[in-house]
Amino acid sequence: MKSECTLNDLVDYLYNETQLLKTVEVQNTIDNNEEINEIYQDMVAISKALDDSLIAPAACVRESIMNYARLTAPF
Amino acid sequence: MCTQQISDNELVAQFIKGDENALQKLIIRHEKKVYTSIYLLVKDSDLANDIFQDTFIKVINTLRSGNYNEEGKFLSWVLRIAHNLTIDHFRGQKRMPMAYDTEEYSIFDTLPLMDSNVEDKIINKQIQIQVRQLIDQLPFDQKEVVIMRHYGNMSFKEIAEATNVSINTSLGRMRYAIINLRKMIEEKNLMLSAD
DSSP states (O other), X not given: OOOOXXXXXXXXXXXXXXXXXXXXXXXXXXXXOHHHHHHHHHHHHHHHXXXXXXXXXXXXXXXXXXXXXXXXXXX | OOOOOSOHHHHHHHHHTTOHHXXXXXXXXXXXXXXXXXXXXXXXXXXXXXXXXXXXXXXXXXXXXXXXXXXXXXXXXHHHHHHHHHHHHHHHHTSOOOSOOOOOSOTXXXXXXXXXXXXXXXXXXXXXXXXXXXXXXSOHXXXXXXXXXXXXXXXXXXXXXHHTSOHHHXXXXXXXXXXXXHHHXXXXXXXXXXX
């Protein structure tokens, strides 16, 4: 059976949005096709880099928000 | 590291009943994704902090007014508020920002405390800055889908509805975003980790 795994399928798979049969199909393609596997591993690395690039707001901002919540709390 | 034992829905319910600690937990849990999403669009830390604050003030007011009905998608909802406030800001400015501010904050501001050496910390910090700059170089529609899908945990279907395109188009934009990021990383010969 010939597997037809598109780049869109890889993106869907990366974000856990593939249906069950497609998940199996994509996984098989990744496992058996070196080129697809390489592309997928690049996607995983980029996904991780996006996670690692998260930054937090200034600490005082959270305090301001909490102050607002306290000051405007209903009786 | 904080484990997510209490769901967002439960924290929302607790806050609505008057538990402000629940709000704090929600903010701490999601602040990085919300703030980074805003910052990637406005490229200015002061402005991003302002919009972040406005976002959560709106969140507080909406929760207390009883108008929250997102059925478990708290982060997606907050991201939509943040996104709309950011777009409103741009409409007021009538232009998009062209360059990042200098990202002048302490190297140790957002890095977790651990036993890695100073050089690794510096390298990781540089990588973080470079990745954000790469995202900034993406076309707006690709940057938008990266923010919504990767940071906002919105499904491609939700992104399609929010941006008035087909699911295939939103998938395609994400695909091109990843391809373009990959290309830029290769062109600039970037390493994505300090290892």
